[in-house]
Amino acid sequence: MGIKTNKKLELLSPAKDLESGIAAINCGADAVYIGAPKFGARAAAGNSISDIEQLIKYAHKYWAKVYITVNTLLYDNELNDAEKLIKQLYEIGADAIIIQDFGILEMSLPPIPLFASTQTNNTTTEKVRFLEQAGFSRAILARELSLEQIREIKLHTNIDLEFFIHGALCVCYSGQCYFSFATTGRSANRGECSQPCRMMYDLVDSEGKIIVKDKYLLSLKDLNLSMYLYELIDAGISSFKIEGRLKDAGYIKNVTAYYRERIDTLLNNKLPFSKSSSGKVKLFFTPDLDRTFNRGYTDYFVKGKNSSLSSFNSQKSLGKEVGRVTSIHKDYFEMKASEKISNGDGLCYFNKAKELSGMNVNKVDGKKIYPNEMRDISIGAVIYRNNDHMFEKSLAGKYAERKIDADIYISEENKSILINANDEDNNSISFEWLAPREPAQNEESANSNIRKQLIKSGDSIFTVANLYIRLEKPYFFPLSVLNELRRTIFLKLENERENNRPVEIRDNINKKITFNSGAMDYRGNVTNKKADEYFTRAGVQNIEKGLELQQNFVNKTLMTCKYCIKNELGICPLETKSAGSYKEPLYLVDKNKKYKLIFDCNKCEMSVIF
Numbered sequence: 001m002g003i004k005t006n007k008k009l010e011l012l013s014p015a016k017d018l019e020s021g022i023a024a025i026n027c028g029a030d031a032v033y034i035g036a037p038k039f040g041a042r043a044a045a046g047n048s049i050s051d052i053e054q055l056i057k058y059a060h061k062y063w064a065k066v067y068i069t070v071n072t073l074l075y076d077n078e079l080n081d082a083e084k085l086i087k088q089l090y091e092i093g094a095d096a097i098i099i100q101d102f103g104i105l106e107m108s109l110p111p112i113p114l115f116a117s118t119q120t121n122n123t124t125t126e127k128v129r130f131l132e133q134a135g136f137s138r139a140i141l142a143r144e145l146s147l148e149q150i151r152e153i154k155l156h157t158n159i160d161l162e163f164f165i166h167g168a169l170c171v172c173y174s175g176q177c178y179f180s181f182a183t184t185g186r187s188a189n190r191g192e193c194s195q196p197c198r199m200m201y202d203l204v205d206s207e208g209k210i211i212v213k214d215k216y217l218l219s220l221k222d223l224n225l226s227m228y229l230y231e232l233i234d235a236g237i238s239s240f241k242i243e244g245r246l247k248d249a250g251y252i253k254n255v256t257a258y259y260r261e262r263i264d265t266l267l268n269n270k271l272p273f274s275k276s277s278s279g280k281v282k283l284f285f286t287p288d289l290d291r292t293f294n295r296g297y298t299d300y301f302v303k304g305k306n307s308s309l310s311s312f313n314s315q316k317s318l319g320k321e322v323g324r325v326t327s328i329h330k331d332y333f334e335m336k337a338s339e340k341i342s343n344g345d346g347l348c349y350f351n352k353a354k355e356l357s358g359m360n361v362n363k364v365d366g367k368k369i370y371p372n373e374m375r376d377i378s379i380g381a382v383i384y385r386n387n388d389h390m391f392e393k394s395l396a397g398k399y400a401e402r403k404i405d406a407d408i409y410i411s412e413e414n415k416s417i418l419i420n421a422n423d424e425d426n427n428s429i430s431f432e433w434l435a436p437r438e439p440a441q442n443e444e445s446a447n448s449n450i451r452k453q454l455i456k457s458g459d460s461i462f463t464v465a466n467l468y469i470r471l472e473k474p475y476f477f478p479l480s481v482l483n484e485l486r487r488t489i490f491l492k493l494e495n496e497r498e499n500n501r502p503v504e505i506r507d508n509i510n511k512k513i514t515f516n517s518g519a520m521d522y523r524g525n526v527t528n529k530k531a532d533e534y535f536t537r538a539g540v541q542n543i544e545k546g547l548e549l550q551q552n553f554v555n556k557t558l559m560t561c562k563y564c565i566k567n568e569l570g571i572c573p574l575e576t577k578s579a580g581s582y583k584e585p586l587y588l589v590d591k592n593k594k595y596k597l598i599f600d601c602n603k604c605e606m607s608v609i610f
Contacts, residue, residue, distance in 0.1 A: 007238055007272075007273055008238065008273065008274055008275065008276035009030075009233065009238055009239075009240070009263060009267070009273045009274070009275055009276065010030040010031050010065075010162075010238060010239040010240065010275075010276045010277075011028065011029050011030045011031070011240055011242075011256070011259055011260055011263055011275070012029065012030065012031045012032070012033060012067075012162065012239050012240060012241045012242065013027075013029035013031070013032050013033075013242050013244075013252055013255075013256045014032065014033060014034075014167075014242055014243065014244040014245040014247065014252060015032045015033065015034040015055065015245065015252070016034075016244075016245055016246060016247065016248070016249075016252075017034075017047055017051065018047065018051040018052075018054055018055050019249055020247075020248070020249040020252045021034055021055040021058075021059070021066070022055065022058055023249045023252055023253045023256075023399075023400075024252050024253075024256050025058060025059050025062060025064050025402065026253075026281070026399070026400045026401070026402050027252075027253050027256040027257040027260060027281060027283070027399070027400045027402075028256060028257060028260030028264075028281040028400075028402065029064060029256050029260070029277075030064055030065070030275055030276045030277040031059075031064055031065040031066065031067060031095070031239070031276070031277070032055070032059065032064070032065075032066055032067070033066075033067040033068070033069055033098060033241075033245070034047055034052060034055065034066065034067075034068060034069070034245070035047055035068075035069050035245060036052070036068050036069065036070050036085055036089065037049060037085070038081070038085070039070045039071070039072045039074065039078070039081075039082055039085065039191075040068075040069040040070060040071065040072065040191060049088055049089075049092065052066070052068065052089070052092065052094070053092040053093070056092060056093045056094060056095075057093070060093065060498065060501055061461050061494065061497070061498075062277050062278045062279045062402065062404065062461065063276075063277045063278045063425065063497070063501055063502065064276075064277040064278075065095035065096070065276075065277075066093075066094055066095055067094070067095055067096045067097070067098055067115065068089050068094045068096070068097055068098065069098045069117070069245075070082060070085065070086060070089075070097050070098065070099055070104070071098050071099050071100040071101075071117040071119055072100065072101070072189065072190045072191045073100060073101050073187070073189045073190055073525055073527045073528075073546060073548060074101045074103055074104075074527065074528050074531075075527055075528055075548075076528045076529055078528075079103065079107070079528055079529075079530055082101075082104065082107070083104075083107045083108065083109070086104070086107070086109060086110070086112065087109075087110055089112070090110035090111075090112040091110075094112060095112075095113065095503075095504065096112060096113040096114065096115050096137070096138070096504070097112055097113070097114055097115065098115045098117050098140070099114055099115070099116070099117060100117045100119035100120055100175060100189070100525070101525070101527070101528070101531055102120075102526075102531045102534045102535065103528045103529070103530030103531035103532075103533075103534060104530075105134065105135070105509050105534055106530040106531075106533055106534050107530065109509070111505045111506045112506055113137040113138070113504050113505075113506045114135065114136050114137065114506060114509075115136060115137065115138040115139075115140060115162070116131045116136045116138065116139045116140060117140055117174075117175070118140040118141065118142055118143070118164070118174040118175070119174050119175035119189065120139075120175055121142065121173055121174065121175045121176055121523075122139045122140065122141050122142055123141075123142045123144065123145065123149075123173065124153075125152055125153045125156050125157065126516065128141075128153050128157050128159060128161075129156060129157050130513065130515060130516070131159065132157050132158065132159035133510055133513050134509065134510055134513050135506065135507060135508065135509040135510050136159065137159065137160060137504065137506060138159060138160040138161070138162055138239070139157075139159050139160070139161060139162070140162040140163075140164075140241070141153070141161060141162065141163050141237075142173055142174060143163075143164045143169060143170070143174070143223065143300060144173060144300070144301050144562040145163075145301070145302075146301050146302055146303065146304050147228070147231055147232070147235045147302055147303065148235075148304075150163065150232070150235040150236055150237060151234075151235040151236060153236070154235060154236025155236075160238055160239065161236055161237050161238060161239070162237070162238075162239035162240075162241055163232060163237045163239070163240065163241060164223060164225075164241045164242075164243055165223070165224075165225040165226070165228075165229070165232070165240045165241060165242065165259065166222075166223055166224055166225065166226070166242045166243060166255055166259065166289075167222060167223055167242055167243025167244045167247075167255075168220075168222055168223070168243050168244070168295075169220040169221070169222065169223050169298075169300065170197070170220075171197045171218045171219075171220050171559065171561050171563050172197070172559040172560060172561050172608075173560055173561070173562070175189065175525060176523055176559070176560050177189075177193070177558070177559050178522075178547045178553070178556065178557075178558045178559070179196045179197070179558040179559050179608065180192070180193045180194040180195070180196055181547060181548060182547070182553040182556065182558055182610050183196055183593070184196075187548050189525060189546075189548065190548065196218070197218040197219060197220075197559075198216065198218075198219050198315040199216070199218075199315075199590060200214050200215065200216055200590070201214075201215065201216075201217045201218070201588040201589060201590050202214065202215075202588070202589040202590075203215075203217055203565065203569075203586060203587070203588060203589075204586070204587050204589055204594075205582040205583045205584065205585075205586055205587075206583045206584060206585055206586075206587075207583050209582060209583070211569075211582055211586070212312075212569070215312040215313065216310070216311060216312055216313070216314065216315045217310070217312065217565055217588060218310075218559075218563075218588075219295070219310060219311050219312070219314075219315040220295075220298065220309050220310055220311065220563065221294075221295050221296040221297055221298040221308075221309060221310065221311050222293075222294045222295050222296070222297055222298070223243070223297070223298065223299075223300055224289060224294075224297035224298070224299065225299055225300075225302055226258070226259065226262055226289065227299070228299065228302055228303075229259075229262055229263060229266060230266055231302075232302075233266070233271070233273070240259065240263070242255050242256065242259065247293060249395075250292060250392055250395040250396070251292045251293050253285075253395050253399050253400070254285075254287050254288065254289070254291065254292045254391075254395065255287075255289060255292065257281070257283050257285070257287040257400065258287035258288070258289055260281055261287060263275070278404050278423070278424060278425055278497075279402045279403055279404045279424075279461070280402070280403060280404075280405070280463075281400055281401070281402045282400065282401045282402075282403070283399070283400050284394070284397070284398050284399055284400060284401075285391070285394040285395060285399055285400075288320070288391070290319065290320035290321075291319065291320055291385075291388045291391045292319075293317045293319075293386075294317055294318065294319065295311045295314070295315065295316070295317060295318060296311055296318055301562055305567070305604060307567055307568055307570070308568075309563055309568060310563070310568050312568075313350060313354045313355070313356060314350075314355075314356035316348075316356055316386075317386045318348065318356075318384045318386060319346075319348070319384045319385045319386030319387070319388070320339075320384060320385050320388070321338070321382060321383070321384050322335075322337055322338055322339045322341065322347075322383055322384065322385045323335040323336050323337035323338055323339075323341075323382075323383050324336055324380060324381065324382055324383065325349075325377060325378065325379050325380060325381045325383060326367070326379065327379065328374075328377060328378070328379060329368075331370060331374065332365075332368045332369055332370045332371075333368075333369055333371075333374070333377060334367040334368055334369070335367065335369060335383055336367075337367070337383075339385070341361060341364050341369060341385070342361070342364065342388075342389050342390050343361055343362065343363060343364060343389065344360070344361060344387075344389035345360070345361040345385055345387060345388060345389045346358060346359075346360055346361075346385065346386050346387025346389075347359050347360075347361060347369075347371065347383050347384065347385055347386070348383075348384050348385075348386050349377060349381045349382060349383050349384065350381070350382070351375075351376035351377070351378070351381075352376065352378060353376075355376075357375050357376055357377070358386070359371035359372055359373055359374070359375070360372045360387075361389075402461070403457060403461065403462060403463035404423050404424055404425075404461050404462050404463070405423065405424040405462075405463060405465040406421055406422065406423045406424070406462045406463070406464055406465060406489075406490075406493060407421065407422055407423075407464070407465055407466040407467075407468070408420070408421045408454060408464055408466070408467050408468070408489060409421070409468045409470075410433075410450070410467075410468065410469045410470065410471065411468075411470045411471070412470065412471045412472045416432050417432065417433040417435075417437070417471070418430065418431075418432055418433070419431055419432075419433050419485070419489060421489050421492075421493050422493075423462065423493055423497065425497070425500075427493060427496045427497050427500050428496070429489070429492045429493050429496050431488075431492065433485060435477060435481050435485065436481075437475040437476070437477060438475065438476050439473060439474065439475060439476070440474035440475055440476040441476075442474070443473075443474035446474035446475060446476055447469050447471075447474060449476075449477070449479075449482070450469060450477065450482060451467055451469065453479060453482035453483060453486060454467055454482060454485065454486050454489075455467055456486065460490045460494075461490075461494065462490050462493065462494075511537065513538055514538055514539045515535060515538035515539055515540055517539075517540055518539075518540070518541055518542070519540065519541065519542040519543075519544075520535060520540050520542065520543045520544060521544045522544045522545065522546055522547045522550065522556070523557075524540075524543065524544070524546070525546045526543050526544075526545060526546050527545065527546035527548050527549055553610040554610060555609060555610065556609070556610050557598075557607045557608070557609055557610075558595065558608045558609065558610050559606075559607065559608040560605055560606075560607050561605065561606045561607070561608070562604070562605060563606065564599065564604065564605070564606045565586075565597065565606060566599060566606075567604075573601065574601055585597060585598070588608065595608050595609060595610060596608075596609040597609070
């Protein structure tokens with residue numbers, strides 16, 4: 001396709017709460033997404049209307065946007081509350097609603113833009129074209145897509161495309177995972193996932209032979225596409241999404257700042273794009289993706305079929321590799337370190353049984369590391385730092401400053417002093433300054449005094465890039481008068497920005513669209529009467545109710561994954577002739593149940609069956 005059009009790029013960061021949302025904006029996010037008080041797909045990350053409103057007001061100062069997740073499946077008794085909630089979110093200025101449940105399209109909605117959550121299983125051109133025709137303004141694509149698949153979707157649609165570039169990975173196609181609900185009653189589609197993919201399993205064959213024992217066979221590494229941003233832009237992605245609505249503010253600061261720098265580097269290389277919000281970010285720390293939560297990184301399927309996706313030995317964060325153990329003593333060990341180790345650091349390593357073990361650093365004396373305990377550590381062990389005390393300390397202090405460039409002009413005309421100011425987005429104000437003035441004895445000192453006071457930005461959102469003073473003669477102004485002038489300029493300019501802030505309005509929802517399916521099984525996720533009405537109108541004749549409304553899960557597909565255990569173990573029959581001596585079907589086994597694995601080699605997919 002090639003990069004041709006002049007378009008805005010968006011760095012989209014998660015927000016667990018108001019604090020982390022503000023942190024994301026300060027570190028350069030063009031938009032943040034945050035959970036509503038309920039129905040937000042993360043039961044542990046709901047936020048009050050008041051907090052969301054505060055975040056919206058803060059973000060809008062920079063023309064950044066706030067998207068609200070209302071992306072759980074709804075039951076009939078929740079429809080009215082969901083409709084009222086969406087209206088409330090529109091009234092406080094939310095920029096879009098991210099949804100999964102198509103029953104919402106049957107509601108009486110305000111003209112707020114709707115984004116199709118990745119939970120709507122957006123994997124094909126046909127599905128994304130349907131979403132566009134239905135009235136969605138954005139589709140959040142499945143993480144499993146390759147660059148070529150994204151390019152194909154973009155070629156045949158005009159809808160805005162969003163893609164995950166960083167963070168935790170679900171092993172199953174989003175919106176298609178029923179493992180948690182079938183085993184614990186906690187539905188991933190309703191924000192209550194118990195994360196069975198992060199549990200330990202055996203892999204056995206049909207004769208009971210154990211192929212793999214006690215490993216995290218469904219636990220994936222974390223996504224990192226920082227090296228593929230240009231390719232994603234070229235393929236048609238315009239919104240780059242960081243996962244992490246359950247992560248702390250330190251993670252959000254670090255990861256947002258890192259990707260802000262990466263995207264700005266691309267923009268500075270004369271790409272025909274611009275960022276979608278205002279202001280320049282000054283950081284007071286050096287972003288490093290390895291220093292915050294990660295299970296090791298993978299680029300997943302962005303370049304096609306891949307292996308080394310899983311973290312079999314641990315589902316926990318490893319952090320950054322910092323050295324190897326060279327000697328072990330009674331209460332300390334020595335290591336050849338690639339980085340300075342500090343008191344308070346958290347270190348971890350894999351013991352001889354390949355189990356992750358951890359320790360806290362009590363004292364450092366040269367190469368000697370004194371931990372709070374010594375367990376199963378051996379010479380040659382690779383040491384990772386999963387809690388960087390000094391780095392976290394830097395994130396907790398003054399971490400970033402975001403300012404919008406403004407020019408100020410002071411001129412005199414017919415004995416009136418005129419003030420003009422404009423910002424980097426071409427918002428302009430002008431007014432007559434009526435302050436009392438008296439001739440100054442020293443012209444140079446007088447203008448210097450004016451300049452010194454007006455270029456102070458303080459805690460405002462502006463920084464004065466240029467100040468022009470053209471007065472017929474020098475005047476003396478008290479400091480208090482100049483300070484009040486500065487505050488007035490910034491306030492007027494901020495108000496003008498809000499008046500001119502671009503606002504997207506949704507077109508009417510298309511009620512006459514046809515869904516190309518004669519039947520829909522439980523994986524259509526229809527759990528309420530409005531969703532049933534929507535798809536019935538769209539031409540679907542046989543609609544099975546969603547699994548959350550069922551009780552018998554025997555022989556149901558609990559997961560469909562692009563990730564394949566065979567491929568990960570190097571026994572894929574398409575890749576190797578010596579696939580190993582085992583008899584299919586294979587099973588995942590935990591303490592209570594076993595789950596059958598079905599491999600569709602034509603699609604290169606694996607399914608987990610109850």
